[in-house]
Amino acid sequence: MADNSSASAALGPEAVLPWASEAGLVADARGERRLASMRLDVLAGGALPQGNAADVALTTQWAAFICWVDDQIDRRGLGSVPGELERFTAPLRRVLASDTGPPAAAPHAVVLAGLWERTAAGMSARWRSRFTADYTDFLDACAQEVALRRAGVRPPLADYLALRRRTITLLPMLDVLERTGHAPSVEDPRVDARLQDLRWAVADVAGWANDLASAADDEAAGQDNLVALLARQDDCSTGTARLRAAAMIEERRAGMRATVAALRAEPGLPQDRREELRRYMDLVETFMAATLHWLTVTGRFACDAEPATYRSHVPRS
Numbered sequence: 282m283a284d285n286s287s288a289s290a291a292l293g294p295e296a297v298l299p300w301a302s303e304a305g306l307v308a309d310a311r312g313e314r315r316l317a318s319m320r321l322d323v324l325a326g327g328a329l330p331q332g333n334a335a336d337v338a339l340t341t342q343w344a345a346f347i348c349w350v351d352d353q354i355d356r357r358g359l360g361s362v363p364g365e366l367e368r369f370t371a372p373l374r375r376v377l378a379s380d381t382g383p384p385a386a387a388p389h390a391v392v393l394a395g396l397w398e399r400t401a402a403g404m405s406a407r408w409r410s411r412f413t414a415d416y417t418d419f420l421d422a423c424a425q426e427v428a429l430r431r432a433g434v435r436p437p438l439a440d441y442l443a444l445r446r447r448t449i450t451l452l453p454m455l456d457v458l459e460r461t462g463h464a465p466s467v468e469d470p471r472v473d474a475r476l477q478d479l480r481w482a483v484a485d486v487a488g489w490a491n492d493l494a495s496a497a498d499d500e501a502a503g504q505d506n507l508v509a510l511l512a513r514q515d516d517c518s519t520g521t522a523r524l525r526a527a528a529m530i531e532e533r534r535a536g537m538r539a540t541v542a543a544l545r546a547e548p549g550l551p552q553d554r555r556e557e558l559r560r561y562m563d564l565v566e567t568f569m570a571a572t573l574h575w576l577t578v579t580g581r582f583a584c585d586a587e588p589a590t591y592r593s594h595v596p597r598s
Contacts, residue, residue, distance in 0.1 A: 297321060297341045304395075305388040306349045318580030321345055327571025329462055336461040339399060343457045346392055347450045348581065353389075354423050355504075366427050370420045377413045400460050407468055408459065415452040422447035441510055442485065449488035452480055455568065464564040467557050471549045475540055476561075482537040483565060487572050489530050493523060495582040534569075541566060 298316060301307040307316055325340040326332075332340070350373075353359050359366045372387035376394045401409050422444055429436060436444065459465045466476060492499075492507035496519075499506045507529075512522035541562050547555065 296338070297345050300338075300342055301345050301349075304346075304392045306345060306392065315581075316345065319345075319348060320575065320579050321348070323578055324571055324575040327574055328458060328568045330567065332461065336463075339396075340457065340461045343396055343400070343454065346389075346396060347454060350389065351450065354427075359427075361431075363431070366424060370423070374417065374420060377417055400457055404460055405465070405468070408456065408465060412453060412456040415456055416450075418447055419450050419453060435505065435510075435513075438510060438514055441507070442488075445488040445492070445507070446481060446484045449484055449491060451484040451487045451572075455480060455483065455565070458564055458568055459561070462564045462568075464560040465557070466561050467550070467554055469550060469554060472544060472547060472558065475544055479537060479540045479544070479565065482533055482540065483569055486530055486533050486537065486569065489526055489533070490573055490576050493526055493530075494576040494579070496523070498582040537569070 298307065298313055301316055302313070307313050321341050321344045324344055325337050329337050329340060353369065354366065359369050369389075372390035373393055376390050376397065401412070426444060426448055489507055496506060496508040500509065507526050508519060508522045511517070511525050512519050515522065515525070517525075545559055545562055547558065550558065
C-alpha cells in the first residue's frame with residue numbers, strides 16, 4: 282500500500298521550490314511566487330492519488346520543468362529574434378538524442394538530463410523511444426509555431442488544432458505518468474491504433490481547456506488561442522466563442538470515453554494484458570480529471586505586471 286502520509290508531505294505548493302531553485306528554474310522571489318501559484322501539487326496529487334512521495338515529487342518536478350520551458354518559449358517570447366529559439370532548444374535536443382550529457386552552459390538541459398535519468402530507468406526501449414519522439418515533436422511544434430508568428434500567419438482552425446495538440450506537452454507528461462503511476466501502456470498491435478487515438482484525444486482536451494483557462498492572459502499579451510480564433514473565424518463575441526470551445530471539449534471527451542470503454546472491454550488480449558490495459562485506462566482517466574481540475578485552480582494564467590510587448594507583433598496563431 283502507498284505511504285499516503287509521506288505523499289501528502291510532498292504535495293504542498295512549496296515542496297517543489299527547493300528543487301526548482303537548485304535547478305535554476307527559479308531565480309528570485311517573484312519566480313517563487315509564480316511557481317507556488319501554479320499549484321502543481323494539485324496536478325501531481327490528483328494524477329497520482331495513491332502515489333508514494335517519490336513518485337509524486339518526480340511528477341511535480343516534471344510538471345515544473347514543462348511549465349518553465351513553455352514559459353520561456355511563450356511568455357518570455359523566445360523566438361521573436363531569429364535563431365533564439367533554436368539556440369535554446371538545441372541543448373535539449375542533444376539530451377534527447379544521446380547519452381553524452383548536456384553542455385555545462387545549458388542548465389535547463391542539465392535539468393532535463395537529470396529528470397530523464399531518474400524516469401527512464403527500468404522502462405522499456407519502446408517507452409524510451411516514444412518519450413524521446415514525443416518531446417522532440419513538442420520542440421519541433423514550437424519551432425513551427427514561432428515561424429508562423431514571425432511570418433504573421435494565422436492558421437485556419439484545423440491547422441491550429443493539429444499544432445496545439447503538439448505544443449501542449451501533454452503526451453510527454455502522459456509518458457512520465459506511465460513510470461510514476463506504475464502503469465505502462467500496453468504495447469500490442471491489436472490496441473496500438475486506438476491507444477494512439479486516445480492519447481491524441483487527451484492532448485486535445487487538455488490543450489483546448491488550457492486555452493479556455495488562459496484566454497484572458499493570452500488576450501492581455503496580444504496572443505491568439507482557440508477562443509480568439511473561434512471568435513474571429515465565426516465573427517462572434519468572446520462569450521459565444523468560449524461556449525463553442527467548451528462544446529468542442531465536451532464532444533472530444535465523449536469520444537474519449539467511448540474509446541476507453543471499448544478498450545476496457547477488448548476481448549482479443551490475454552487476461553494479464555487486459556489487466557495491464559485497464560490499469561493504464563485508470564491512469565489516463567485520472568490524469569484527465571486531474572488536469573481539468575488543475576486548470577480551474579492554478580494561478581499560472583493570472584495576468585500580472587510582467588510586460589509581454591514582444592507579442593504585439595508575433596501573434597500566436
